[in-house]
Amino acid sequence: MTDLPILAVLPDLLAALRDGSNAVLVAPPGAGKTTAVAPALLAEPWCSGEILLLSPRRLAARAAAERMAAQAGEPVGQTFGYATRMDSKRSASTRVTVVTEGIFVNRIQADPELAGVSAVLFDEVHERSLDSDFGLALALDVQGALRPDLRLVAMSATLDGGRFSGLMGGAPVIESEGRSYPLKLQYLGRAAEARIEDSIAAAIRTALRDEQGGVLAFLPGVAEIERTAERLEGLGDGIVLHRLHGSLDPQTQRAAIQPDAEGRRKIVLATSIAETSLTLDGIRVVVDSGLARRPRYDRAAGMTRLVTERASQAAVTQRAGRAARQGPGAAYRLWEEAATAGLPRFDPPEILEADLSALTLDCALWGVADPRSLAWLDPPPAAAVAEARARLAALGAIDADSRPTPHGHAIAKLPLPPRLGHMLVRAGEMGLAQTAAEIAVLLGERGLGGNDPDLEARLRRWRGERGARAEGGRKLARRWAQLAPLPLAGGAGGGPV
Incomplete structure (x- = not known):
């Protein structure tokens, strides 16, 4: 943890929160913001209560709490805990609780004063989920009416800090450098008639032959993951294949994130759950389908449907960066290079479509x-x-x-x-x-x-x-x-x- 880029700007963030109630932290993936900021705040004179760290996904919430606890040499549930819809580990001694955004919305509505809470950190705010936007709106309302001492920090991986600063009363924007390792981009393309799982499996076999380290492949959904896994059977004893999506039990998800106990080369077939907030140990290659499955509300039918569509430029950049988190990496993209400019720049804010x-x-x-x-x-x-x-x-x-x-x-x-x-x-x-x-x-x-x-x-x-x-x-x-x-x-x- 001593070499995390975020450590260089932590003094500026601490000073901003001593002088005011709000701050915006812009730090690219790999800088260490998710696991380094909350522990650094615990010793501040204004921080006598609990810190809530909001995470966009249950998997990321659990992984962040476990990593902070491991860095402190403690089991999760003591100083560092988590609370999600189907799982939680915390105790009376917990000072930092990582919660999903929906859990936070429920908590602030049940207790508008956020009694015993000193700070709320909104991680990955650039994802613009409905619960994140709403949670921040409620927290700002509480801060203005009931809790002027409550510290709020918006943490983003993209350079949209200025908009959040304006929303948060002109809060100072602190920017961190990322940790940059060389990243090689390779555009493989994909025939229109080819099934995505066939193309992904072929690209993974190429990466195993031509590159070093583990492989993380992004697919739109669970069905595509399972069909790709079928096509990768028989890769050999020195390779282990993991699936990573929200339907899996926590133990299976942990196995995909952590180094293999037997030192085998990892292949991880994942949905967009692995785009942000997580570091997957040993991954040096990303294979990207360029597709994402997202909920879209159909107002005519009055129902929310899952729709497969092209991933945004911001998303494919995040995905590629997974390969260069711990060392030089490579990203194999299943589209032509010229098509990248035609991808939507960002995912639309959920509030506009939900x-x-x-x-x-x-x-x-x-x-x-x-x-x-x-x-x-x-x-x-x-x-x-x-x-x-x-x-x-x-x-x-x-x-x-x-x-x-x-x-x-x-x-x-x-x-x-x-x-x-x-x-x-x-x-x-x-x-x-x-x-x-x-x-x-x-x-x-x-x-x-x-x-x-x-x-x-x-x-x-x-x-x-x-x-x-x-x-x-x-x-x-x-x-x-x-x-x-x-x-x-x-x-x-x-x-x-």
């Missing part, structure tokens, strides 16, 4: 009738807010004045999107809370019980599954079921279902 039902209900509970009145980099579109209000009214969650109803309050107590929360509340009133909670878990956790479109078949399989992830899902369902209301007299609840 279903805003949960955001609108959360704002109503916060006492804000119009979500657009909060501090945003990009305000939520008025049409999307109007649509969300109409849906919430149909669920009986808000009244004609956009104020939350008792049913809306009951929905909001559940860590679920409004429609799933509505389902669980009504099911609880009918004495069916456990079944509804299990269905809600299956709808939110890909891969539990398989990928069968028949939900009843998935539920049967999941109930018989063993393993940490399956048991974590069952615990989550039991917890949600306990949060549901008790059955009404007569056994049935009113209102829309």
Whole structure:
């Protein structure tokens, strides 16, 4: 850790937070911001409480806490812990808690004063997830009204610090140099008729022959990962293949991140989960499909769908950089070099494309009738807010004045999107809370019980599954079921279902 580039600018960041409440830290991947900043703040005179470090993904949250704990020579859960939807390790002695952005939104709404919290660090803010943007908006609102002593730091890997500075009251922008190792880019192209898994497998075999070190391949989804794995069977005893995506249990994810215990050469087939926040030990080559699978809200259908599309220039740059985090590397790209300029520059902010039902209900509970009145980099579109209000009214969650109803309050107590929360509340009133909670878990956790479109078949399989992830899902369902209301007299609840 002594050679991390971020250490050169930590004194400037500490000074900024002694003189003011906010700061923006711009540091490229590999600089060390995720794991070096929070420990450095613990000894500051203003920092007597807990530090919350927000992470965009559960895998990254757990990995960051484990790395900080290892650097301190402690087991995770003591000074450094984490809390995600299906897993947590923390204790009364925890000073730094890495949390996913959704967990933070739930926490600040339950406790607007953030009692006992000295600082909130928003990592990877350039990803512009809805929960990250909303969490920052709420934190700024709390800081302005209740907690002027609360320190807020926005940490970004791209040079958009000026916009965040303006949002955060002219906060100083501190920039760190990255650790730069030579990176060789190779454009392999891909025939239009070729299946992506065939092209990826061929590129991996070429990299194994021509390059040194482990290989990280980016694919759009789990199905493509599995088909690529099939095509790579029989590579030999000196090579180990890992999968890396959000549906895997924590132990399997750790194995993909850490060095191989037997010293074998690693191949990691990953979704975009590996783009940021993680260092995968031993990786020297990236093979990039140039594709990403993202949620896109279809307003005509009223549903969020997963869509496969071209990755942005910012994303493919992040991916290539994975190869040069620990030494010289190479990135193999399955498109022509001239096509890079035609990729979208950045992923669009989620707030401009997402279903805003949960955001609108959360704002109503916060006492804000119009979500657009909060501090945003990009305000939520008025049409999307109007649509969300109409849906919430149909669920009986808000009244004609956009104020939350008792049913809306009951929905909001559940860590679920409004429609799933509505389902669980009504099911609880009918004495069916456990079944509804299990269905809600299956709808939110890909891969539990398989990928069968028949939900009843998935539920049967999941109930018989063993393993940490399956048991974590069952615990989550039991917890949600306990949060549901008790059955009404007569056994049935009113209102829309």
